Amino acid sequence: MAMIVTRTPFRVSFLGGGSDIEEWFSRHGGAVLSTAVDKYCYVTVRDLPPYFDYSIRVSYSRVETVGRLANVRHPLVREALRLYRKRDVEVHYDADLPGRSGLGTSSAFAVGLLSALENGAGRFVSKRALADKAIHLERRVLKERGGWQDQIAVAFGGLNHVRFSASGYTVEPVCLDAAFKKTLIECLHLVYIPTRRISGKVSFSNRTPTRRFVPQLRFLQDSVEEGIRLLKDQDIQGFGALMHECWLRKRTISRVSNAAVDAVYRAGLRGGALGGKLLGAGAGGYMLFVCRPTDAAAFKRRIHPLNLVPIRFDDEGTSVIYYSTGKGA
Template sequence: MIITQTPFRMSFFGGGTDFPGFYKEHGGAVISTTFDKYCYVNVRHLPRFFDYSTELSYSRIERVTDVEAIEHPAIREAMKYLDMQEIRLTYEADLPARSGLGTSSSFAVGMLNAFYALKGKYADKRKLADDAIYLERVLCKESGGVQDQIAASFGGLNRINFNADGYEVNPVIISPERKAQLNRNLMLFFTGFSRFSSDIQKTTQKDMADKERQLLEMLSLVDEAEKVLTTKTDLNEFGRLLDYTWKLKRGISSGISTDSIDGLYAKGIEAGALGGKLLGAGGGGFLLFYVEEDKREAVAKAMEDLLYVPFQFENSGTRVIHYTAEMYEKR
């Protein structure tokens, strides 16, 4: 039996520049972090006592005798890709799917990590990220960028650079005290709205050709934000840059925000938040605010109709938290 634990991510700057159509021509970069909310994938070989050979438990239960009959596209394609047979897979998560935190990519990374471990094979973090990108973007033909899979695999607060040759992951060098202060100044709220990221991404991808100027400016903000974090610049500038990059992102596609989201964001700013953004592709999910300590209570009151989700940054990325080897002979 294998159990993997894979964190969710929040992306601060550069979202949209991780689309291959953009970064292969202009380069791209994001600053993101993983935090202590996880998805768990439990995989074992299914005992041969049933009239089905594969059992899957996620938001629903599937029991099939043929891998091709699996309805969940990522599980089906991953099982075919790695030749997985006769398994029982269970998925659990600390936060809901389709909420802007890269949940589907964290699941893909965690599932691949579990599959490799069940086969007795080691896959490093880059291998898992690359395979998850291939699974979602090629095998499942889902629209989107490639930052989520990388963040979930590597973990930590990173600047991820993209170019025509691939990507590199560079940890943001920041003192523990400054990093803790940043963590304290961020407040996360669930709006209750969920949507399929790939649907938003399809629209966004079409709009990107006309929004090159905004994306180039969003890319330049990655440098500015990294400078704020790694120098003695007032940390509150990070919050103001979040506000600026959110307004730029809203201009890329009509699907990124809604009147309800705009209203909630305005309430947070009026209550004292210096900046913030809707996490993920847009359309709903989690609102993140940067709030000075003496304004936290006022912002919490302004958002009292939403679920507040406290969190801590994490550095581990995906990992196997339980490993029991199994003897298995293919039929």
């Protein structure tokens, strides 16, 4: 039986979130600064042997065994299999971190699944094509609310400046001095706040941008260029302060925070963080802080160590890590 396994990174978004929503960037343009990190989801797709009383098996946080595609409850899996007219198949999802927590996990699943289906059919597909297909699946077919940055970040990998316009998007890698890039990752601290949510239900993207939000969204969008300049100048303090200002502004236009999130953010600042933000749509999940290297020890003492998640940059993006045709030698 043929089997393929893909590995797709999760992502951390620094600046510009919200301007990647099509309702916004089709009129105003958009920009984000984000990176893929070394926490992954793994998607296995294999042909199902003809010995079972079901034709489709899907394993994620639950296990589904069904005889008809229409009976698959996971919408992303169901519609992906429909697009590829795939039957007699098993799909298995594993991940390093919990889903629905602000790291682009659902889009990583989409990109990894589409990569497995494309490569399993014997077709080479570019990372851009995978991002485009995932955007189409999530935003057009499933009609899930949200932006475009997640699919792009996890497909391409790396630290990127992504620009959006009515005609599409461009991806420009942000090149930093190797020594500073190592310092930068040591300054980033990912903290888990154990409250999961479905992003489309709480995010700014759940409503059309109104006139009163335009100045704040423009500031968030324009902050990307400033953030890149600060990184190239190796100005960690300025970068942290910019993230802090953007977080304060985003809280005014979106229901991204709550008492638990605010308490963690205040604790981080008291521990020496220069700034930070809640990742993704908000209301729980992962919060990113930026600290000076000299303040890392004090920060870790202030934040419970079990909630800290070590990260490194991922420069590869989605990849196939195992492929077997199922045919003998």
